[in-house]
Amino acid sequence: MNSYFSLVLHAHLPFVLHREPDRLEERWLFEAVSETYIPLLWGLESCSSEVKYTLSLSPPLLEMLASNTFQERYLAHIRNTQELLLKERDFVKEPEESRVVEFYIERFKKIKETFLEWNCDLISAYRYFMTQDKVEGITSSATHAILPYIQTEQGIRAQIKDGLKCFEHHFGFKPDGFWLPECAFSPGIDKVLYEDGVRYVFVDEDTIRKLDPESQRKNTPVFSPHGIVLFPRCVSTSKKVWDARTGYPGDYEYREFYRDVGYGRDHDYIAPYIHPDGIRVDTGLKYYRITGDTEAKETYIREKAIRKAEQHCEDFLHTVSERIKECGTDSASVTLAAFDAELFGHWWFEGPEWLQMLMKSEKTNIPWITPKEFIKRHYQELQTHHTCFSTWGRNGYGEVWLNESNAWIYRHLHAMEHELVKQMTIHKNPAPLTQRALDQLKREWLLATSSDWSFIMDQQSASDYAVSRLKEHISVFNELVKELNDKRVFESDLQDYEERYPFLHWQKGSSFSSRHDEYILSKPNDRTGEKNLNILMLSWEFPPMVVGGLSRHVFDLSRTLVKQGHQVYVITCAVDGYPDYEINQGVHVFRVSGKQPHHDDFYHWAGSLNIAISELGSQLGEQITFDCIHAHDWIVSVAAKGLKQRLKIPLYSTIHATEYGRNKGIHNDQQAEIHHKEWELMYESRHIIVCSEYMKRDLIEVFQVPRDKMTIIPNGVESDLFKTGNQIVDWKTNFGGRSCFHVFSLGRMVPEKGFLTLIEASALLKNVYPDIKFIIAGKGPMLEEYRNKVRHRGLEDQVFFIGFVSDEERNNYLHESDAVIFPSHYEPFGIVALEGMAAGTPVIVSDTGGLGDIIEHDVNGLKVYPGNPQSIRDQIIRLYKDAGLSFRICKQAQEDVHTKYSWEDISIKTGEVLASDKKKPTMAGVK
């Protein structure tokens, strides 16, 4: 035999037990206790343990049943009902009605007896029947949340873990079955369930029809990918009971739900038994039967109803055995009927009796099994399937709990979830009061996530209570967060919040954080000394990404700042194959990419990058107290301004070049946008660093930057980098041989670098000094044009455009050439000139921009007029002829490199600028 029948009841009510008495909603609980939870116990008492059903008791229900407040109020409620019944005995005249009153008198006596017999503790009663092996106890999520609509793994885990813990708290053991609220499953929930020891759950039959790969048998349980057994509810069988029109409960002999004496008596008479404010409510005394599709109801006749239940029991057993036969014996299957427990008794008054008959019936040989036992026998036969999001609700998915009427709640619930993670992460080892506040924070979130609220809102008509409860939990949550953030938790307020609902009060010391966050927080993050700075440096270029000189500059500056004892955190653009985070020579380097890393438009590509930079910068700022932001050039200006506002720290910027300078003016919209961004970056900056007097003049003229807002700190050169490497190739043999005079230049092949002038100069030299050779390295848009030019002029033996060279090759050229020359028309600084000087080779520059500032003619180098080939020719000839001149200017150049242009010197000066606004230590704790 491998085809079985199984019955599962799920008992749940939202947590409606308020501290203040007489809330209308509290009566939901009283009604369910009298009509369902106690009658179910009667059934268990009278049955043998051969048949056994599975009963899920939700944590909110358990917590309410366990509460003294409930127990006292319920007892008072029963006494009140009994008092009413005595009045009714006199009031009712019809003999048939009197018999119903007597039935109720008897029944409520029994209800009270049972309640008192178990010492008002119904949980102990269910515990007893579990130990008697008459019922298999399982539970559900902590507050019956729709798990697929929780956003984080921590949230899911809390709902599952706390649900299981609550059950264990009340029953002394941990169940391995779990009722998914509303049978709502989605991929990933099973992982958390499995990790917390759950082995089986229940889903809708339709869920099994949507498996991938397909399953042929809709009554055979399957494994979810993470190893949870999914038991499908058999719809056709279950429908017999719950279907509003065709199900048993609608039978005319059964008790009518909507006729209650609470509404049928004069106000004065009934007043003591309804709500104190005079609101009429159900008393639980209903004297009529459904009768038919009529409003003229007839009196309820208990015996007839019970006989009907017997018939329905037989019908059900017949249906089940047919169903089992249909399933065959090819593979293990289970016809599983699953219901909300409150259907029995509360809605279908005779339900508990029907259930009792079902369990005691000797007329059939239906093989009952619990899901737990089924797994034990058949787990090896079950297949694994991908299972998609589904529920047992309307149309099989989420529309009951997510539609126009209730979708608004998720914004808040998810925000609470995130905040909870944050609060529990930042409060490590909290003081007792803080811990209490954190625990309460979690309770508010749990209570708010109950699926009942969205369910009630979906019903449209009666949603005020649900909306009010949600708003209450959200606002208290936010109030507590505020107190925690202000580090001012008021104990009296907190106690008041706690006492509103006696829910999970025994649970203390909740945890909700992520391992990753714990790891981050455990990392030492001390600054090295009082005077030192935490600098957040923004630059779109950083090695290995090298577009221009910016990359090298930021790298050299940041690592030498680190040598001075500062902490430098660079955020730059991601490069394929390079880590998101590394420590390079002491510099923390973070690489990020925008959400559109291949945007067609460079301007928007940069915007996208800025948003990513700011996102990371904000997060870093949560953990590190930065003293300042140091931004390099306009590309990072949006993030620089955003982070300045966000972190409330001063912004400094270094302006390396301007759009105006590059283009000799602003000629189109794109340039105007960039020009504006540059202006804005300077405007937002506390102070600006420029590399030369030239650049400073430029910013004053073009942007009207106040003179005293700028400091000139020249670019530096690392002289160590230019120590002679081992010469691998004798490159000179390719360019006329060792005896020739080699002039080297390099730069991007763009007009402003002045290489055209250089070609002209070589033409002037060709006939007189054919052994003067020009080697020009670098790539760029003009490269081919320059090469063509050389051919046209017949200068192939004089001028060599060699394209891209490696750093090592470049260093060799710089070292071994007889002169280096930079004929630029525009050069804000010209770090290459310094590199030439550092390499110990005479340097010739155009007297323009920063180049002109670095070189003092005839002292540490030679100058030429920009765009003037004759001038270039003259100075080269001077060097060619006068070895003494070469020696003298190189010596002075070396000295300058080691003093004025050393990175050590520069980083000290930069540090001074960045520290000029350092906040006082008394501001500790305030960002």
Add this chain to the structure above:
Amino acid sequence: MVEKILALKNKGYTIKQIAEEMDSTVGKIQYRLRKLQKLDRTSSFKKNQLPETRVHISRKIPSTYEMDRLALLPQGPHTVYAYWDLKTITSNMVAHHFRKPWSDLNKQLRVYDISDLHFNGHNSHWYFDISLPEMTDNWFINNLEDNRTFIVDFGIQCECSGFFTVLRSAPIETPRTAGGSMRHNEAVDRWKSGAQKSPEWYEQFSTYSIYSLLK
């Protein structure tokens, strides 16, 4: 019928008068009203109740949150619910980038079908845009295909016809329909055989980390 009873009741009619008006009996009218009240019984009467707590509970809830997020929830195989929030810094930065007030920018949702792709921000099977009315912070995205993976961006329609992403959702898989298409068959096999450390399909939950970008 119920509507008429309610309308009369609101006019101040007694039950008896209503019964007369509607040519019915008091019992029937009461029965109807009771049924209604049963549904409605929680909806009113709160004002007269005891003060609930000593601490004042405002029940005021924020309309927006200071966080950058675009969240998706599945409603069914063809509908996904999206809601979003923006930090002030982010909307400021976007406005700064475009050099226009935030309210002047055209907001859009871009819905990408990224089923079985490693999405890099540009390589979807296809996408469609939804122009958003100003002051909108949530949307039901309808007419989606079942059993597909989607990502949604909230962003700005550039004047030059491009799109600028501001927020991006996590991927979401629309559920299958009974008898509908399937695509995880082989992935399930690989997962079962232990060939994969984690499943190849999307699972809805990731661990939320406040320092997610830090290493």
